[in-house]
Amino acid sequence: MESAELIRRLYESIGEACVTSPDIAHVEIHGNRVVGRHLVPGLKVEAEEAEDGVSAHIRVTRGTQIAEPVRICFGILPEQGIQRVRIRTDLEEGARAAVMASCTFPNAVDVLHEMEAETNIGPGAEYVYLERHVHSPAGGLRVVPHARIDLAEGARFRTDFELLKGRVGQMEIRYRATVAAGAVLEMSARVSGRGDDRIAIEEQADLVGERARAVLTTNIAVREKARAEVKNVLRAKAAYARGHIDCKEIVREQGYAEAIPVVEVEHPQAHVTHEAAIGSVDAKQLETLMARGLDEEAATDLIIEGLLSPTHPSST
Amino acid sequence: MSSDSILELQEIILELGGRRILDCLSMAFWPGHVHAVVGPNGAGKSTLASMIMGLGDYRAHGGDVRFEDRSIKELSIDQRARLGIALAWQEPARYEGLTVRRFVGAGAADATEAALRRRLEQVALDPDRYLDRAVDRTLSGGERKRIELASILAQEPRLVMMDEPDSGIDVEALGRIFDAIRLLREEGVTVLLITHSQTVLEQADHAFLICCGRMVAKGSVAKIKEFYGERCLPCDHQNAPREDCNGER
Ligand SMILES: Nc1ncnc2c1ncn2[C@@H]1O[C@H](COP(=O)(O)OP(=O)(O)OP(=O)(O)O)[C@@H](O)[C@H]1O
Ligand SMILES: [Mg+2]
Numbered sequence: 389m390e391s392a393e394l395i396r397r398l399y400e401s402i403g404e405a406c407v408t409s410p411d412i413a414h415v416e417i418h419g420n421r422v423v424g425r426h427l428v429p430g431l432k433v434e435a436e437e438a439e440d441g442v443s444a445h446i447r448v449t450r451g452t453q454i455a456e457p458v459r460i461c462f463g464i465l466p467e468q469g470i471q472r473v474r475i476r477t478d479l480e481e482g483a484r485a486a487v488m489a490s491c492t493f494p495n496a497v498d499v500l501h502e503m504e505a506e507t508n509i510g511p512g513a514e515y516v517y518l519e520r521h522v523h524s525p526a527g528g529l530r531v532v533p534h535a536r537i538d539l540a541e542g543a544r545f546r547t548d549f550e551l552l553k554g555r556v557g558q559m560e561i562r563y564r565a566t567v568a569a570g571a572v573l574e575m576s577a578r579v580s581g582r583g584d585d586r587i588a589i590e591e592q593a594d595l596v597g598e599r600a601r602a603v604l605t606t607n608i609a610v611r612e613k614a615r616a617e618v619k620n621v622l623r624a625k626a627a628y629a630r631g632h633i634d635c636k637e638i639v640r641e642q643g644y645a646e647a648i649p650v651v652e653v654e655h656p657q658a659h660v661t662h663e664a665a666i667g668s669v670d671a672k673q674l675e676t677l678m679a680r681g682l683d684e685e686a687a688t689d690l691i692i693e694g695l696l697s698p699t700h701p702s703s704t
Numbered sequence: 705m706s707s708d709s710i711l712e713l714q715e716i717i718l719e720l721g722g723r724r725i726l727d728c729l730s731m732a733f734w735p736g737h738v739h740a741v742v743g744p745n746g747a748g749k750s751t752l753a754s755m756i757m758g759l760g761d762y763r764a765h766g767g768d769v770r771f772e773d774r775s776i777k778e779l780s781i782d783q784r785a786r787l788g789i790a791l792a793w794q795e796p797a798r799y800e801g802l803t804v805r806r807f808v809g810a811g812a813a814d815a816t817e818a819a820l821r822r823r824l825e826q827v828a829l830d831p832d833r834y835l836d837r838a839v840d841r842t843l844s845g846g847e848r849k850r851i852e853l854a855s856i857l858a859q860e861p862r863l864v865m866m867d868e869p870d871s872g873i874d875v876e877a878l879g880r881i882f883d884a885i886r887l888l889r890e891e892g893v894t895v896l897l898i899t900h901s902q903t904v905l906e907q908a909d910h911a912f913l914i915c916c917g918r919m920v921a922k923g924s925v926a927k928i929k930e931f932y933g934e935r936c937l938p939c940d941h942q943n944a945p946r947e948d949c950n951g952e953r
Contacts, residue, residue: 607800636800672797675759676852680811680859681785690810694802694838 391423398423398461401494402522402552407459414459417442419471428454431485441472441502450480450510457516458485463492464499467528472502479513479543486516494522494554496529505535509543509571517547518698527555527585534562539571541597549577550698556585556614563590569597569626576605578696581614581643592621595629595658602631609692610643621650624658633662638669638692710735710772710894711756711789711863717766718755718917725751726765727917733863738885738895740908740925742932748917749898750794753865757791758784771863785811788862792869794898796852798840804851805835812858823854826887828880846872850881857884863894870901882907905929 389397395416399406407414413431416424420442422435430452435444448454464471479485493499509515523529539545549561556579567573573593581587587610593602608616622631637645649662669691677687709732718726725748733739741749754762756769758781768775776784799807808823809815821831827850837843839851849872856864869885870878885907888895897904905911911928913921921931 670797671760672793673799675757675781676793676797677810678781679757679759679785679789679791680855681782682810683782687782690802690806691799694799694806697801697803 391421394418394465395424395461397465398463398490398492401463401465401492402461402490402520404490409456412456412459413454414461415444416461417444417463417471417473419464419469428456430454430483431458438472440470441474443474444476446475446477448479448483448485448513451482452480452485453483454485457488457518460487460489461492462489462501463494464501465492465495467495467497468499470500472504474504475506477505477507477515479507479509479515481510481540482512483510484514487518489517489519490522491519491531492522493529493531494524496524496557497526499529501529501531503533503535505533507535507537507545509537509539509545511540512542513540514544515546517545519547519549521549521551521554523551523554523557525554527557527583529557531557531559533560535564537563537565537573539565539567539573539600541568542570543568544572546574547576548698549579550696551579555583556581556587558586559588561589561591563592565593565602567593567595567597567600567602570599571597571601573600573602574605575602576607578607578698579616580609580611580692580696581616582610582612583614584612585610585614587614587616587618589617590619590621593623593631595622595624595631596626597629598626599628599630600624600626601629603634604632605634606636606647607695608637608645609640609696610637610645611640613642615644617646617648619648619650620662621652622660622662623652623654624660625654627655627657629655629658629660631660633660633664635662635664635666636695637664637666638688638695639667640688708735709733712770713752713756713767714770715767716755716769718751718762718764720751720761725917726755728767729914729917729919730767731912731919731922733894733896734910735894736889736892737910738889738897738908740897740899740905740911740928741914742899742905742911742928743914743920747915749914750867751917752914753791753867753896753898756784756865757781757789785859785861790856790859790861790864792849792852792856792864792866794867794871795845796848798843798848800838800840802839803835804837804839807839808851808855808858811855813860814858820858823858824851826857826880826884827851827854828877829854844872846874846877849873850877853881853884857888861893863896864888865896865898867898868900869897870899870904878903902929902933905932
């Protein structure tokens with residue numbers, strides 16, 4: 389298939405049109421091919437195609453502030469396939485950028501998508517990485533995003549994972565971050581599973597510098613026979629380091645949810661908190677919506693819709 | 705009791721944690737009128753509202769609750785809501801991620817953008833600033849109460865219970881809430897205000913004073929104001945349901 393047609397179909401599967409504005413940088417990767425690419429000043433992308441995927445190096449040069457979010461679209465349109473993506477991202481000192489990454493496998497019956505990301509955010513740099521997934525209704529895929537993130541002094545990073553459409557299938561997210569002095573990290577994931585979906589999320593942040601801050605948020609809903617296992621680890625090792633873990637999992641029907649918060653503090657002036665709520669929806673929330681005339685099912689759906697929505701205010 | 709009432713409570717007895725919270729309480733509410741229920745902390749006012757709405761802990765009770773001459777005792781919360789009964793909680797719930805737009809729109813009779821905006825304006829909130837915010841901990845208590853009231857107005861109910869509508873509300877917004885109450889009355893909606901405040905009490909046509917889950921007095925607002933102000937309070941009992949309750953039985 390022609391690249392242009394592949395690009396169109398990738399965007400179509402996420403309910404969007406192709407990016408046409410010259411001010412918006414974008415990169416499209418289908419399977420192991422880079423099918424589209426448009427860059428803006430200060431953004432460098434080198435990509436190498438491999439047998440079953442792509443290796444890329446993304447760089448935002450020192451002090452560059454990219455106004456419009458960069459669009460990256462990964463995907464496999466056929467029912468079967470393997471896509472292994474290795475990405476190294478460097479935000480140089482004082483750079484600022486946001487990436488809106490869409491990962492789309494709309495027809496997957498037997499698809500494997502692996503992501504091995506290494507992200508270095510330089511001193512005072514700011515980076516936002518939003519990852520939105522579209523999966524097939526059958527959930528015939530395994531998604532394995534792993535990332536290692538390094539925040540230098542005064543850097544900021546916010547990442548957010550959301551499944552927009554389709555079934556999870558099997559998902560194994562593992563993010564590990566190191567947060568230097570004065571740097572701020574926000575990681576969140578919002579996923580709902582059903583059928584025989586399997587969700588495993590492991591987020592870890594090491595607060596190694598003074599006044600380093602991190603908030604790890606995980607909101608999950610499982611129903612039917614879906615299972616979710618969430619492990620959040622926060623380690624505070626320096627003075628005035630602050631961290632918070634927030635995990636909410638709503639379980640319906642035969643769903644299963646598990647949360648393991650691990651907090652470690654190695655400095656008397658550090659402070660870490662965690663909050664986990666697992667099980668049925670909150671009775672007061674439910675009763676309030678029922679008192680608006682919604683039946684229990686509709687009220688529960690609305691509460692979960694909120695929980696999984698991306699509108700959450702930043703807590704830092 | 706008169707069958708012209710829209711809601712009638714017949715000898716309600718409700719026990720929680722082994723204590724009698726509502727003690728043989730009978731009340732009638734007239735359609736299109738504003739009623740106030742006053743009483744000290746722990747008197748059972750919020751319990752009364754929860755019982756009428758059919759909330760979980762408050763469903764098992766003696767006596768009967770009749771709405772338009774029909775027992776609603778066995779009805780679920782949403783069934784009662786669909787009959788037109790609405791409750792604004794003393795402490796409204798918070799929701800993660802759920803926007804004001806979705807929340808107010810959830811049970812709205814008219815969920816168009818224009819209608820939702822009008823509902824927020826009715827409670828003195830700027831729709832541009834609030835519609836896309838989440839009904840979560842970033843809203844103040846007073847803001848949440850006003851959003852809750854907006855959602856109830858949007859429901860276009862027939863009977864509205866407002867549990868302490870003034871708590872956490874500033875003077876200006878309270879004026880708007882009183883306007884909303886007047887409008888409800890003009891539209892023929894029955895209102896039940898639960899309050900400690902004389903100003904809120906003054907919005908009502910009739911009032912009830914309850915204490916220890918029992919009716920102590922009922923009648924005109926003037927009468928209850930006097931009774932509440934001069935004979936009931938200060939009151940040194942602990943508002944435990946005992947026989948030495950200060951009031952006429
Ligand atoms: N679910 C419950 N389980 C046990 N006791 C309860 C429950 N709900 C209310 N109570 C008790 O019932 C009594 C009446 O409570 P209620 O909240 O109805 O009082 P109130 O009149 O609304 O008081 P306030 O003016 O403080 O709001 C109190 O003693 C309270 O502790
Ligand atoms: Mg109360």
